[in-house]
Amino acid sequence: MRFASLLLLPVLAFSSLSAHADADSVKRLGQLLGQSDTITARFSQLTLDGSGTQLQETAGEMAVKRPGLFYWHTDAPQEQTMISDGQKVTLWDPDLEQATIKKLDQRLTQTPALLLSGDVSKISESFDITSKQAGDVMDFTLKPKTKDTLFDSLRLSFRGGKINDMQLIDSVGQRTNILFNGVEVNKPIPASKFKFEIPKGADVIQE
Numbered sequence: 001m002r003f004a005s006l007l008l009l010p011v012l013a014f015s016s017l018s019a020h021a022d023a024d025s026v027k028r029l030g031q032l033l034g035q036s037d038t039i040t041a042r043f044s045q046l047t048l049d050g051s052g053t054q055l056q057e058t059a060g061e062m063a064v065k066r067p068g069l070f071y072w073h074t075d076a077p078q079e080q081t082m083i084s085d086g087q088k089v090t091l092w093d094p095d096l097e098q099a100t101i102k103k104l105d106q107r108l109t110q111t112p113a114l115l116l117s118g119d120v121s122k123i124s125e126s127f128d129i130t131s132k133q134a135g136d137v138m139d140f141t142l143k144p145k146t147k148d149t150l151f152d153s154l155r156l157s158f159r160g161g162k163i164n165d166m167q168l169i170d171s172v173g174q175r176t177n178i179l180f181n182g183v184e185v186n187k188p189i190p191a192s193k194f195k196f197e198i199p200k201g202a203d204v205i206q207e
Contacts (some may be wrong), residue, residue, distance in 0.1 A: 005011075006028065006085050006121075011058055011134065013174060016036065022129060023129065024131070024139050024207070025129045025130050025131035025140060026124045026129050027131060027139065028124070028131055028140075029131070029140050029156070029181075031046060032138070032158050032161060032163075033116070033123075035161070036061070036064075036066070036162075036163075036185040036186060037065065037185075037186055038064060038065045038185065038186055038187055038188070038189050039062075039064040039066075039116060039163065039183065039184070039185055040061075040062070040183070040184045040187055041061070041062055041180040041181060041182055041183040041184070042059070042060070042061050042180070042181045043059065043060055043061070043062055043178055043179065043180050043181070044057070044059045044178070044179050044181070045056075045057070045059065045074075045160070045176065045177070045178045045179075046059045046173065046176070046177045046178075046206070047174065047175070047177075048175045048176075048177075049173070049174055050172055050173030050174060052154065055174070056078070056091075057076050057195045058059060058074050058075065058078045059074070060072065060073045060074040060075045061073050061190070063189050063193055063194075064116045064117040064195075065189050065194065066099050066117055067086065067117065068084060068085075068087075068104065068117055069084060069086055069088035069193075069194040070082070070083065070084040070089075070116070070117040070194070071083050071084075071194055078096075079094055079116065080093055081094075081196070083194055083196045084104060084117065086103065086104065086194075086195050087103075087104055087127075088101055088102060088103055088104055089102045089103075089183065090196045092196060094183045096203070097199070097201070097202045097203060097205075098202060098203040098205065099196075099203070099204050099205070100205045100207060101201055101204065101206050101207065102160070102163070102207045103166060103207075113146060113170070115142075115156075115163055116163065117155075122143075124143060125145075126146070127142040127143060127144055127145060127154075128142070128143045128145060129141070129142055136159055136160045136161075136163065137158070137159050137164070138158045138159075139155055139156070139157045139158075140155065140156045140157075140158075141153060141154070141155050142154040142155075142156065146170075150168075150170070151168045151169060151170050152169055152170055152171050153155045153168070154166065154167070154168050154169075155167045158182060162172060162183045162201045163180055163183060164179070164180060165177065165179045165182075166178045
């Protein structure tokens with residue numbers, strides 16, 4: 001799945017696994033996301049169908065600056081760039097030489113990528129949130145409160161207080177696993193990172 005179309009614990013660790021009530025989960029997630037004004041990382045992304053068959057594997061880099069600024073670049077041969085400037089989202093497909101521009105509305109703010117850069121105080125308005133902890137790993141499961149969403153379930157996992165990975169499951173059982181590497185938080189990011197100059201002669205689609 002191109003992003004825009006967007007472990008079982010060891011038995012011995014089970015005794016250390018604790019589940020938290022929803023209100024506590026909302027507070028914990030808000031604290032973890034809120035402590036990072038910026039996030040930069042490399043990522044690897046693996047998409048599987050409902051039977052576990054691999055559909056696609058990609059890698060790239062991402063950058064987040066709160067609130068609302070986001071950069072997501074997938075490496076070639078599946079190259080794409082998605083940038084949010086806080087008002088709109090631009091998706092650039094170099095193979096098609098096409099830029100698709102969407103207004104940053106409520107539905108888009110619920111996409112996994114933009115959740116990381118969004119207003120943490122509003123996440124619980126759109127999702128039911130539960131959490132589990134094992135050692136320094138904290139897992140949050142987000143389930144949309146409405147049906148008009150891009151996924152049925154989203155798991156965000158933090159290790160040592162930093163985002164480590166996420167998993168999306170859609171209505172047909174397709175799973176997308178995203179692992180983050182080299183995560184850095186609160187590192188200065190130039191404003192130019194979140195601006196995209198559309199190449200001359202490119203097709204532009206406004207939605």
